[in-house]
Amino acid sequence: MDLRAELLKSIWHAFTALDLEKSGKVSKSQLKVLSHNLCTVLNVPQDPVALEEHFKDDDTGPVSSHGYMPYLNQYILDKVRENCFDKCQFDEVCWMLAAKKNLRREGRDGNLLSNDDAFKIWRIFNFLSEAKYPLIMLPGEVEFLLRKLTTAMGAHWQEDSPELGPMAAVIGQNGQELSAWELIALIDSRPLAPGADRLALTLAIDEVYQELLMDIIKKGYLWKKGHKRKNWMERYFLLKSNIISYYVHEDLKEKKGVIVLEKVSNVMPIPDKDGRRFLFLINSSGKCFEISASDPRQRQAWISSIQSVIRVLEDGHVSVARDMQRRRREQRERRGEERDQLAQHMTDLKEEQERSRQQLQNLKQSQQEAEMRALVEEQKRAQAQAEIQEKYESELLHDKKVIAEMEVEIKAREVETKAHQERIRELEEMYQQLSAALEAERQAKHEEEAARELQARLLRDEECKREELEHLQEEQEQELNATRREKAELERESIERQQALENANQQLHNLESEREEAQRKHQEISEKLASASTCTQSWRDRVKRCEMLLRPIRPGDRPAPIISHRGQGAFTQEQFEIERRMRDMSMGGGKRASPDQSQHTSQPSPNLTLGPE
Template sequence: MELRAELLKSIWYGFTALDLEKSGKVSKSQLKVLSHNLCTVLSIPHDPVALEEHFRDDDDGPVSSQGYMPYLTKYILDKVEEGAFNKENVDELCWTLTAKKNYRPDRSTTTVLPEKDAFRLWCLFNFLSEDKYPLVMVPDEVEYLLKKVCMAMSIELNCVELEDFTSQDVVQRNGFSVWGFLEMMNSGKITRGMDKDITSMAIEEIYREIVGDVLKEGYLWKKGQLRRNWKERWFTLRPSSLAYYSGEDRKECHGNITLDGNCCVEVLPDRDGKRCMFCLKTLSKTYEMSASDTKQRQEWTTAIQTAIRLSGNSAKRRLDKEEELQRLRALQEEREHKLAELEVLREAQKQAQVLQEQDEQKRREQHEQLHRTLEIQLREAEEARASMQAEMVLKEEEAERQKKRIHELEEMQKHLKEALQLEIKARMDEEAFRYAQTGLLAEEEEKMKALMALQEEQEEYIVKTQREKQELKQEMETKSRALDEAQRQLETVRANRYRVDQDVVAAQRKLRQASTNVKHWNVQMNRLMRPIGPGVCLLIIQFNPNNGWMAHLSIYLPRCTRCWLWREA
């Protein structure tokens, strides 16, 4: 498949993703961005002036795909050089644009493929689809791709589930679109609950094999050319080259060995602590490598020999690919021819079915008309019968009502007789009760008079009692006031008595003091009772116990010139 055709498939998805209104037209500003990004990933210089010049007569309106195609061919695709860019970067750019618009899986389910796997399936779909737009795949090609994926996962393809998808009318008419294909893969019915890592590895393997044209990949130990030390590298074998990287992510490429008819591969004996060794000889260098086991060495040597053989037959290999594509196209055309014949048969069958339905409709209408006539006649007969039955029922109901009325009248007459007897008895009882009531009324009147007299006596007694109570209350108030006065006098007497008691106590205290003084002075007097010498003054003290006075008498004998007499309380 030519490189330009591969690029156009991816670019077509990017262009349609920018066509939001699905009118087949995209604005010039969006095409400028798309063109600039394409030039960047294709490693070619971008000329924005050329785009303006190309569409200078269409400044106001959008740009159609037919108008953009000449510019894309002349200014971008014609400048592309094979090997100067990474095709995967172009695919990633176009996938990013189209996935935002068209790829919206249900993330809540556990069977949804990772974004990287969906991208690789999208690339595989584009690689295997025909150069007809919109891009589709016939069910046979889808089955071929799914068989390879299932084989890589070591499971068998579930043909029943695949048949459910391929039997849909849209698929039968138009084939598989890439979004229908991804929806089928995300449903989990094809992978049947396999682990996502296993599914991812299988998809990557098929992607590398078909899109990347990889014959074999894996880790090998390689001996350096300068330091002669051994390092483990990730090798990728293609029909014309053997590249080795630092890891399986292939981010850092350490070398690329070109394969041609002058190269050969030989098995080496074990040495330097390495086993399962072999070497790849070119015209300029010899590369020594070591596999993990004998089986891996055999697989690698066989694959390298196949790549060397294919490198000399690249033109033949391209022709084989073209023949394979032609065969697939023939299969698709044959399938389309069969689908066209099937469509013609369907149209004929549809017309026959329409005629049959018309005849059936006429027969149905005649049958319905006859049925309606019979229904009308039957309805009239039923109505007449119902009318007669209703009339008989009415007469029976009338007779029943008359019979019931007679019975009710007889019952009423019986009840009237009983009521008359009861009324006579009630009148007699009423007369007796009236006589009894008259006696009771007379007796009640006598008792009422006695009660009135008793009530008058009671009222007089109450008045008398209230008057006595008022007098008693006044007497009690008088006695209360007298009692209060007596209590005040008693308090006064008690106070006077208390003062008298205090005076008595004071008098007694004074009396005791006076007695003490008498005793003291008696002692003093007794001491003084001795002979008085000449010129001696004699002091005489006399105490009167009646009035508490003491008399002090000083008597001087002739030699005394004066005497003193005083009283002291």
């Protein structure tokens, strides 16, 4: 049983307790309080307006259990995490609401169960009840619980015992189903064992409670042999799930160690030694633990409990109580199926018997009618003449022969009926085989269709990928052609720049020989440089570097110092000329200069300032 189903059982008790009018509905204010308490004990963050938002379209009255379940699942149960809250505290909150309405107690002296005992019985009921609402406990589970309690009190269970009294009507396979409050009232009505008092019942309930809900299978004092000192010490052992813990005392305050049981663990009795009797050995995780019991009965009880835990671990389960509950449920289901099959078989037999009885009745009626006709004929023959008496006797013999033949026919029909039933059974078996074969063929066709759909989808994906590859190939070809065109354009531009550079060098030599004409051309070049500066910024910087070469040399005038990024006068005219030529050569791969710009770069301005590009 999962955690959600266990929580829903306790919440169902609380919800039905709030339904005072038994109409199946609870007011929103009560549901708000219930939801707040549930979120608190379950450690779930609460949305204060979620309930109002969830039921904003239903403001006419209280909310039913079907209307509350979606909110409960979405905002509370879906957020619950296992081992993040105290399950006992959660049950106490639901018990407090449910017991206030449903638990009817007499005076304290007249009750066998205390409030704590009733709460434990209520939790045991939730554990053993079926996950069907309203919650009930089946008669077999009731008998199982009563057997457990009786055995825990040291008594023997006997269904015909006069001490059971009214309990005999609700136990066994044919008994009635019980609710939680009926079960508490039943146990509280009279002792389960002769001479049992309230304390014995409380101890028995606590033992069964620890076994079923706390998963404490066995506990008690035993003697254990030490691993190092090899001495025998009395310890209090506690078998819970697949772990055996041992303590100094039964108050469980000082823990001395644990024994972890596994699938490969084993337990077996061993001969007496070291002055100790009733020994048994536990072999687990490569270690051996020698234990001594007080008597053979205690030793056998511990061995049986440990072996049951190992069997549960081999089956892949953890809790012995839940495994036993699962086995009992499966056994009940098998018995129910067998009862249904037996009832169906008895019904078929009764129908067949009824048909045979009807046929026999018809045959008897026919025989009576034949006898009546024979009697009438015999009376007529008695009145007839003596010479035809022999004829009548022969006819009577003939009628008896007919009756014998009819009896033989009846027997033959009975044989035929049995053969017909056998044939029907064979046809039913054949029908089941044909149904199985048809189902297998249908499954094969379904798998074939799925394979065809998968193949078609793979073909479509392959076609899409092929189209994408073709598209990518076309794009690559286009990009390659564009790259080739750009490369050819760059080569052409490089050649043109080289030619422009050669032309500029030639013009520079010409300008050196024609210094007188440079002043006139300087004004024209300055105007062209002003118009070329609007086209590109980079060539403007280059023209400014070259203007310094075109400055006229006047007699008595001192050339203006060159200002560069290194400061005024850092470069001479010759160094500047060399630096300019090297930069022009390195700029050959840049933007292509126009013919006008090539001419402009050959004559620098006298105001040129050398700086970083």
